[in-house]
Amino acid sequence: MDSVRVRFAPSPTGYLHLGSARTALFNWLFARGQGGTYILRVDDTDDQRSTEESMRSIFGSLEWLGLTWDEGPGVGGDRGPYFQAQRLERHQECARQLLDTGKAYYCYCTREELQAKREHAVREKRPYRYDGRCRELSQDQREHFEAEGRTKTVRLLVDRAGRIVVNDLILGDVAVEADTLDDFIFMKPNFGPLYNFTSPVDDADMGITHVIRGQDHMSNTPRQILFCEALGWTPPAFAHSPMVHNLQGRKLSKRDGAVGVEDYRDMGFLPEAMVNYLARLAWSGEGEQEIFSVQELVDQFTLDRVGKSPSRFDPKKLTWLNGHYVGEKTVAQRTDGAGPFLRRAGHEIDDVPRDKLERIVDAVGDRLHTYADIVTYAGYFFTPDDAYDFDPAALKKWFKGPEALSVVTDVRQTIAAIDPFDLATIEEATREWIEHRGEKVISVLQPIRVAVTGKMVGPSLFDVLELLGKDAVLARLDRAAAELPGLTTQADGESGQS
Missing domain, CATH: 3.40.50.620 (HUPs)
Incomplete structure (x- = not known):
């Protein structure tokens, strides 16, 4: 048999669609597994729709996925030109x-x-x-x-x-x-x-x-x-x-949300997760294995294990898989990956000590399914004490009556007295205070969380308090005590009208 030579030949008329990315991946895996040659050829004869911008976008998406080509634009070869x-x-x-x-x-x-x-x-x-x-x-x-x-x-x-x-x-x-x-x-x-x-x-x-x-x-x-x-x-x-469909069994299109590789890169997904997920669309490996390294995919990929029926793209499953790959990264790597998303959201992090950034990322833990999730679970760390937003859903759930507001005002004295303001001391003092109140732990901790972060989900509250620091926590408790009575009354009014 002659040496295997395959090609991926996109038309530069738009972004790299997920279905096209899977085609590129299947060609790449087949070539690598067979010791062959993977060629990138640009089918740009549609001069009315082909653009330089689209071509750069496609090249960038392929490179991000790691699907480097042996012959083609930027690489050369003896069978060109490749346009x-x-x-x-x-x-x-x-x-x-x-x-x-x-x-x-x-x-x-x-x-x-x-x-x-x-x-x-x-x-x-x-x-x-x-x-x-x-x-x-x-x-x-x-x-x-x-x-x-x-x-x-x-x-x-x-x-x-x-x-x-x-x-x-x-x-x-x-x-x-x-x-x-x-x-x-x-x-x-x-x-x-x-x-x-x-x-x-x-x-x-x-x-x-x-x-x-x-x-x-x-x-x-x-x-x-x-x-x-x-x-x-x-x-x-x-x-x-087979084609890649949405969960309803129809052709995947922009109506389904993000359908381009660039979209997922910009949402904080990892290339190794995307490669793993795309490979599993219509292809099955040996046994029930779901998570594959690139080398395992190269070793196991064969065309006779590709199914005939359309596959269904499930964003939730991709997100779960991405969370696995994020979790395999070191804290330093996760911090490097999350940083650009904090900056994009307008958070100034360049003056934050590196060790504190890593501690914040570490505290978020396995909630970080994509790097973009850092904004949801940790953005308030980098927001001024008088500028973070209170989530209306959090207020509606945890500030239904005066008891929650009393938690916010009463805990201030306990927080102010904690010294040293470290994780162990914060947790010990707060739990003693909760035990003294005789209330359910969650009915006390959650109002405090909402008061100092604006959200009802995130890292351990004790980690949050330590990372914010005593002065910031006290300032945020004071702000919450002053603003939440009006906000919760407004939320109750809107709830009654719905």
């Missing part, structure tokens, strides 16, 4: 070869004529197929059409009695009758190529042995095989992986 738009002369050369050998022909039919034929087919309730009007034009007829100023496209001459069989490595054999394809256009009036022609030409020139892509490309594959046969090339092996 499809730069291969126009080669595409035109192959088109002329098909014309010269009688395997393709010029079509002079106008758009209006073709549209009229489509409408006629609709009226007769039959599928439209090009009738081959220009298949056997005489030289005089061609000259007449050109004298009229008609533009011409190029169509492939399809043997309508034939049958194309795709030996798919995932789906099995898929047969398509040639007469369902008709003589389709592959070169535009400006002699520019269309996708179904450029793709097999570039695959052949780059020595691609396996084309691994989504099932939405299956309708293209018979046409591309026909080009290979017409040009005397052996088609590559094909493997069409």
